[in-house]
Amino acid sequence: MSKYDLIIRRGILVTPHDTVQADLAISDGHIVALEPELSGTCKEEIDARELLVFPGIIDAHVHFNEPGRTHWEGFQSGTRALAAGGTTSFFDMPLNSSPPVLDAKSFELKRKAAQASSLVDFGLWGGLVPGNLAKMAELAERGVIGFKAFMSNSGIDDFAAADDLTLYEGMAQAARLGRIVAVHAESEQLTSALARRAQTQGRTGIRDYLNSRPILAELEAIQRAVLFAGETGCALHIVHVSSGRGVSLVAEARARGLDVSCETCPHYLTLTEDDMETLGAVAKCAPPLRSAQEQGALWQHIFDGSLPMVATDHSPAPAEMKTDSNFFRVWGGISGCQSLLQLLLTEGYERRNLPLTLIASLAAGYVARRFDLAPAKGSLAIGADADIVLVDLRQRHTLQKQALFYRHQRSPYLGRSLRGAIVSTLVRGITVFQDGQPAANPQGKLLKPSSLPA
Numbered sequence: 001m002s003k004y005d006l007i008i009r010r011g012i013l014v015t016p017h018d019t020v021q022a023d024l025a026i027s028d029g030h031i032v033a034l035e036p037e038l039s040g041t042c043k044e045e046i047d048a049r050e051l052l053v054f055p056g057i058i059d060a061h062v063h064f065n066e067p068g069r070t071h072w073e074g075f076q077s078g079t080r081a082l083a084a085g086g087t088t089s090f091f092d093m094p095l096n097s098s099p100p101v102l103d104a105k106s107f108e109l110k111r112k113a114a115q116a117s118s119l120v121d122f123g124l125w126g127g128l129v130p131g132n133l134a135k136m137a138e139l140a141e142r143g144v145i146g147f148k149a150f151m152s153n154s155g156i157d158d159f160a161a162a163d164d165l166t167l168y169e170g171m172a173q174a175a176r177l178g179r180i181v182a183v184h185a186e187s188e189q190l191t192s193a194l195a196r197r198a199q200t201q202g203r204t205g206i207r208d209y210l211n212s213r214p215i216l217a218e219l220e221a222i223q224r225a226v227l228f229a230g231e232t233g234c235a236l237h238i239v240h241v242s243s244g245r246g247v248s249l250v251a252e253a254r255a256r257g258l259d260v261s262c263e264t265c266p267h268y269l270t271l272t273e274d275d276m277e278t279l280g281a282v283a284k285c286a287p288p289l290r291s292a293q294e295q296g297a298l299w300q301h302i303f304d305g306s307l308p309m310v311a312t313d314h315s316p317a318p319a320e321m322k323t324d325s326n327f328f329r330v331w332g333g334i335s336g337c338q339s340l341l342q343l344l345l346t347e348g349y350e351r352r353n354l355p356l357t358l359i360a361s362l363a364a365g366y367v368a369r370r371f372d373l374a375p376a377k378g379s380l381a382i383g384a385d386a387d388i389v390l391v392d393l394r395q396r397h398t399l400q401k402q403a404l405f406y407r408h409q410r411s412p413y414l415g416r417s418l419r420g421a422i423v424s425t426l427v428r429g430i431t432v433f434q435d436g437q438p439a440a441n442p443q444g445k446l447l448k449p450s451s452l453p454a
C-alpha cells in the first residue's frame with residue numbers, strides 16, 4: 001500500500017478539463033495520485049469536502065521593486081500578499097528595482113533578495129533597453145523568463161524605452177537565445193506628445209490623462225511589435241492589453257502563424273475610466289482604464305479564447321508618489337496582486353458564468369505553458385509540483401484595508417464584495433498560507449524556462 005506525505009480528501013479538483021470530486025496525494029512536493037478514493041496511508045490529511053482545489057495561481061507580471069525600492073513593496077510583503085490570494089508563483093519585472101535587471105550582476109542581486117524573502121516560487125524578467133543587447137546572453141544563461149521592453153516611457157529613469165532599432169535588434173537576439181520578448185505596447189510618440197500638449201495648456205486632470213493615452217497608441221505599438229516579431233522570428237508577448245481591438249490584433253497575428261500572445265489585467269476587467277475618475281490615483285495605470293464597452297469586449301475575448309491570460313501588473317508606490325495636483329505626475333501602477341483569483345471568481349465565475357477550468361487556465365495553466373514552466377507548474381496533474389490553493393466558494397467578504405499584506409495597504413478594490421475565501425495555499429506541498437496568515441518561512445525557488453535556444 002502506498003504511503004504519502006499528504007492526502008487532500010474529497011475536494012472539488014479544478015483540472016485542465018473539468019471539475020471533479022477526488023482525492024489528491026502529495027509526496028516529496030509533487031502531486032503523485034489523483035483518484036476518487038485513495039486507499040494509501042499518509043502522514044497528514046486535509047479534509048477538503050466542499051472546497052475547491054485549484055492549481056496554484058501564477059502571476060506573470062508584478063513589480064516588487066526589491067532590491068533598492070523595498071519601501072515601495074518588497075519580496076516579503078509582496079509574496080505574503082500573493083500567498084494570501086492563492087498565488088504560488090510570480091514573475092517579477094526587471095524595473096522599479098534598483099538596479100534594474102539588465103545584466104548578470106543585477107540578476108544575481110535580485111535572485112538573492114527573492115530567495116531570502118519569497119514565500120512562493122518566482123521567475124525573473126530581464127530588461128531590454130538601449131545599450132544592454134550584449135548582456136542578453138548572460139541573462140538568458142541565468143534563466144530569465146524573457147526580456148521586457150517598454151515602447152513608451154517607463155516612468156523610471158534607469159529603464160529607458162526601447163527605440164525601434166533596440167527593439168528590432170533585441171528581438172533578433174532574443175530569438176537566437178530562445179527567449180520571449182514582452183512589451184509594454186503604447187506609442188511613445190503619441191503618448192508623450194499628447195501628455196506634453198495637455199500639461200503645457202494646464203490640462204492636468206484625470207480626464208486629461210485619459211485622453212493622452214488613446215487606444216490608438218496601444219494599437220499602433222502592438223502592430224509595430226508584431227511586425228518586428230514576424231521579421232525577427234521572435235516570440236512576443238504583449239503585456240496588459242487594455243482594449244478589445246488590441247487583443248484582436250494579437251489574435252490575427254497568431255492566426256497568421258506568428259508566435260504572439262497577450263495578457264490583460266484584473267483592473268481592465270473590473271474597473272472603467274469612470275472608476276478612475278472617482279477613485280483617482282489608486283486607479284491610475286498605463287494604458288489607462290477604458291470604457292465599459294471596451295471592458296465588455298475584453299470579457300468577450302476571454303470567453304472566445306483569444307485572450308488567454310490574466311496577470312495583475314501589481315505596481316505599488318509610497319503614498320507621496322500617489323498624490324499630486326497634476327495627475328500626469330502621479331505614479332502609474334495599481335496594487336492588485338492579492339486579489340487576482342478572487343476577482344476572477346467574483347467578476348468571472350459568479351457574475352458572468354466563467355467556467356472554473358477557464359479561470360485555472362487564464363491564471364495558471366496557460367501561463368505555465370506559454371513561459372515554458374509546464375508540466376511542473378500550472379495544473380493539477382500527476383508529476384506536477386504540488387502548488388495548490390484551497391478555496392471555499394460558499395464564503396464571501398468585503399475587502400478591507402487590514403486584510404491587505406501589501407507594504408502600502410491600498411487597493412482600488414477596497415470595499416468590494418469578493419467571492420470565495422482562500423483557505424490555504426501550498427507551494428510544492430508546503431502550506432505557506434493558512435487561517436488568514438503566512439504559515440511558513442520563505443522557501444521560494446527560482447523558476448527557469450525549460451526551452452532551449454532555437
Ligand SMILES: NC(=O)NC(NC(N)=O)C(=O)[O-]
Pocket residue numbers: 063095096154155156184240284285286287313315332333334
Ligand atoms: N514602471 C511601472 O511599474 N509601470 C507599470 N505601470 C502601469 N502599468 O501603470 C507598467 O507595467 O507599465
Ligand SMILES: [Zn+2]
Pocket residue numbers: 184239240286
Ligand atoms: Zn507596462
Ligand SMILES: [Zn+2]
Pocket residue numbers: 061062063093313314315
Ligand atoms: Zn508592469
